[in-house]
Each structure stands twice: as structure tokens, then as C-alpha cells.
Amino acid sequence: MAKITTLKLQEMKEKGEKISMTTAYDYPTAVLVEKAGIEIILVGDSLMMAVMGDDSTVSCTVDQMIYHIKPVVLGAPTPLIVGDMPFGSYNESKEQAVRNATRLMKEGRCDVVKLEGGKEVADIVKAIVDAGIPVMGHIGLTPQTVSKLGGFKVQGKGDKAKEVLEDALAIQEAGAFSIVLECIPDQLGKLITEKLRIPTIGIGGGRYTDGQVLVFHDMVGLFDKFVPKFVKQYLNLTPEIVKALETFKEEVKAGKFPEEKHTFGGVTEEELERLY
Numbered sequence: 001m002a003k004i005t006t007l008k009l010q011e012m013k014e015k016g017e018k019i020s021m022t023t024a025y026d027y028p029t030a031v032l033v034e035k036a037g038i039e040i041i042l043v044g045d046s047l048m049m050a051v052m053g054d055d056s057t058v059s060c061t062v063d064q065m066i067y068h069i070k071p072v073v074l075g076a077p078t079p080l081i082v083g084d085m086p087f088g089s090y091n092e093s094k095e096q097a098v099r100n101a102t103r104l105m106k107e108g109r110c111d112v113v114k115l116e117g118g119k120e121v122a123d124i125v126k127a128i129v130d131a132g133i134p135v136m137g138h139i140g141l142t143p144q145t146v147s148k149l150g151g152f153k154v155q156g157k158g159d160k161a162k163e164v165l166e167d168a169l170a171i172q173e174a175g176a177f178s179i180v181l182e183c184i185p186d187q188l189g190k191l192i193t194e195k196l197r198i199p200t201i202g203i204g205g206g207r208y209t210d211g212q213v214l215v216f217h218d219m220v221g222l223f224d225k226f227v228p229k230f231v232k233q234y235l236n237l238t239p240e241i242v243k244a245l246e247t248f249k250e251e252v253k254a255g256k257f258p259e260e261k262h263t264f265g266g267v268t269e270e271e272l273e274r275l276y
Contacts, residue, residue: 004039004080006112006134006177012039012210013199019211021201022219025051025068029216030075040201041076042213043069043110044084045144049225050217057143060086062100069108082136083110087144090115094127101128101135112177116142118167122174129175137171140164140205141183152228154204156184168192168200180213181205183230204230 002008012019021040024030025047033041045060047068062085069083083104090097101113112134115121125135140155149155156164164184171179178199181189189206202209214231217223221236251257267275 001037001078003078006080009039009080009178009199019199019201021211021213023047023050023213023216024072024076025216027071027075030072033216034076034078038079040082040211040213041072041079042082042084042114043072043108044082044114044215045086046084046215050215050223056146058087060084062086062089062103065104066108069104069110073109080112081110082112082114083108085113085115090121090124090128094124097124098127098131098133101133102131105133112136114138114180116144118164119170122170125171125174125176135174135176136201137168137174137176137179138182139167139171139179140181143182152183154183154185156188161185161188164188165192165195168196172196172198178210181209183228204228 009019011017019040020038021042022033022038023044023046024033024041025043030041043065045057045065047064048054048057048060065083065086069081073081085097085100085104089100097115104110104113113128114136115125115128116138117124118139125137128135141149141152143152146152165188168179168181176198178201179196180201180203181192182202183204184192184206186206186208189200189202190208193200193209199210201211201213203213215223218227218231219234221233221238224238227233248257
């Protein structure tokens with residue numbers, strides 16, 4: 001399969017072909033996603049919760065993002081690799097935003113960057129795009145500012161729907177090539193997808209977005225602190241892995257592992273006798 005580009009994603013929207021996207025934070029996971037033919041990999045600041053055990057994404061740094069982007073790029077040459085801009089890396093000024101987006105591209109070698117926010121960050125998005133860096137937007141529930149939103153709640157209900165639509169239009173006009181819609185009503189996701197020229201990627205954004213994204217650890221059952229309503233678990237690996245580890249421990253304790261087939265030769269009986 002040819003390398004996925006922003007132009008390819010635009011073509012998929014225009015043809016009505018759905019887009020698949022998931023996260024990866026390391027080389028082994030990236031290799032699996034590559035083999036599955038997923039179009040987009042997000043190296044997200046969600047790594048702070050899924051991998052690092054934090055309660056939010058806020059503590060993530062640019063250096064951490066670069067560290068995790070590099071092995072994903074090596075493991076998955078085909079998908080579009082999205083580097084997440086962490087909280088505090090684009091909030092101060094356009095110059096700061098361009099500088100950090102450039103670092104993700106140059107040092108991490110991702111294909112594009114993603115940042116959260118609506119109308120209030122449209123000028124930041126434009127500045128990054130004008131600097132030659134493709135930007136994926138992210139509106140609705142924005143995890144980096146979840147404390148401001150009052151928690152992990154559905155956004156855009158009732159008279160708040162207009163604000164989310166305005167955010168989407170503002171991010172599009174700022175030059176973003178696509179936009180993530182998180183935790184918004186099903187019909188609002190449909191409306192925004194119909195209104196926008198650029199692809200929409202839903203995560204709890206309903207059935208009608210141009211694509212869907214799930215966190216890898218959520219969909220395969222490796223993160224069990226909580227399971228959001230929008231997550232479908234395609235596997236539940238946690239009990240299987242725990243069972244394998246328990247069996248390993250039991251075999252070690254009982255002397256059943258390693259067996260002879262797991263050992264190496266290379267010392268003759270004569271040599272062994274001299275050593276003794």
C-alpha cells in the first residue's frame with residue numbers, strides 16, 4: 001500500500017470511503033498497526049494515561065512526544081503519522097507553537113501535528129500551517145482542558161451545538177487538513193461532517209463522521225481504569241496476559257521451565273569434569 005498522505009485522506013472523504021485511525025506509542029504496536037493497514041496513527045499525549053499511568057494528559061512534554069514518535073515512524077512507514085502537540089506547547093504564542101510543531105516534525109519525523117481547541121486557537125493553527133506544517137484539529141471534548149470543561153462530559157448538547165459547529169468551521173478556515181470530533185452528539189457529528197470540506201474523524205463523535213479513531217490500549221483491553229461509552233473492545237488481552245504470567249511463575253517455581261529444549265550446550269563431559 002502506498003504511503004498515506006493528507007491528499008489521500010481528502011480523496012477518501014470525497015469518495016465516501018471511511019478512514020481508520022488508532023494510536024501507537026512504540027515500535028511493536030506500530031508494526032501491528034502497519035500490518036493491519038490502518039490509514040492513520042496518532043502518537044497521542046494519551047500515552048500519559050494509557051502507558052505512563054497518569055490521570056490526565058496535561059503533564060506530557062514535547063520531549064516525551066518526540067521520544068515516542070520516533071519508534072512509531074520506524075515501525076509504520078505506510079500510515080500517516082500524527083504527532084500530538086501537548087498542553088503548554090502552543091498556548092503562549094504563535095512563535096512558540098511553530099517552534100514546537102517544527103520540533104515534532106524535525107526531531108520526531110512525524111508527517112503532521114495535531115492540537116486541541118476551536119475558535120480560540122484558529123490563529124495558532126493558521127500560523128503553523130503557514131509555516132508549512134499540516135495540522136489536524138481536535139474539538140468537542142478536549143482532554144488537555146478537561147478541568148475547564150468540568151470533566152469528561154459530552155460536548156455540544158442543546159444550544160451548545162452551535163459553538164462546536166463554529167469551532168469546526170474556524171479550524172477548517174484556518175487551514176487544518178482534518179479534524180477530530182470527540183464526545184459530541186451523533187447528529188451534530190453528522191451535521192459537521194456534511195458542512196466541512198475536510199475529513200472528520202470521530203471518537204465518540206457518532207456514526208456519520210468520515211473516519212473513526214480509538215486508543216489502541218482501549219480497543220484491545222489493555223487499559224482497565226475505565227472504559228468510555230464510545231469504546232468497543234475488540235479483544236480483552238489483560239486476563240490472557242495475566243494468565244500467561246501466572247503460568248510462567250508456576251513453571252519457574254516448579255522447575256518446569258526451562259526445559260532442555262530451552263537450554264544451550266557446548267561443554268563436553270571431559271571439559272566439565274576439569275571445571276569441577
